[in-house]
Amino acid sequence: MARAEVRLGFLAFAMREVNAKVIGQHGQVRDSLEKQLAAFLRKKRGEMTFAQFSQKLGLPTSTLHRLEQCQQSITLGRLQQIMQRLKCGLSDIFH
Numbered sequence: 001m002a003r004a005e006v007r008l009g010f011l012a013f014a015m016r017e018v019n020a021k022v023i024g025q026h027g028q029v030r031d032s033l034e035k036q037l038a039a040f041l042r043k044k045r046g047e048m049t050f051a052q053f054s055q056k057l058g059l060p061t062s063t064l065h066r067l068e069q070c071q072q073s074i075t076l077g078r079l080q081q082i083m084q085r086l087k088c089g090l091s092d093i094f095h
Helices: 002-045 050-057 061-068 076-086
Strands: none
Touching: 002 050, 002 061, 002 076, 050 061, 050 076
């Protein structure tokens, strides 16, 4: 009985470690994608003001600013909206 408890304890510990690594990797991927989106938006905005570009994208100015600063995650709906308004695809944004 004691060995079974030790094994279960070890398995629970191992699963927590694996989950922590997966979550960490997920965070790194998310950060990379957010940085790529931010760089794309800054490049596309060019010399336009936040107000001009946010109007073109159909986004609030504050949302555009937070996206460019990697301070906000984007929803799939908003990403689709940006791609439609800029007439671009995922491969144009993410590489």
